[in-house]
Amino acid sequence: MRLRVVAVGRPRLDYARLGVEEYAMRIRKYAPLEVHFVKEARDLLPKAEGHRKVVLDERGKLFTTEGLLEKLRHWEGERVAFLVGGAEGYPEGVREGADLLLSLSPLTLQHELALLVLMEQLYRILTLRAGHPYHRP
Secondary structure: OEEEEEEEOOOOOHHHHHHHHHHHHHHOOOOOEEEEEEOOHHHHHHHOOOOEEEEEEEEEEEOOHHHHHHHHHOOOOOEEEEEEOEOOEOOOOOOOOOOEEEEOOOOOOOHHHHHHHHHHHHHHHHHHHOOOOOOOO
């Protein structure tokens, strides 16, 4: 599986920027990963062209880590893009173009925090997929 994460705006908060960099480095040990930052939410879909699109949205489907791994296993061998909106949310058409609307929490998360949580969960899923002990149910 080839992964792409596309987010509106580069993280400005130190914890988020450093965390995203750390998890990107870890993820690349298990799967190809590209991380793209766009200035405007309207640029999310063009950066995800040719990929399955997973749009983060608090109204999306909630998964356990194992459940999300099972969902992604159906797309094994494909390119999957995770789209993270900015503070203003998504323009019309982004949700409609999604293969999956994914909620990380029923709470609304600040977009930099949501990006960091996504990166940690991708790492956790990949270690679980590889049979490594990082993941603990």
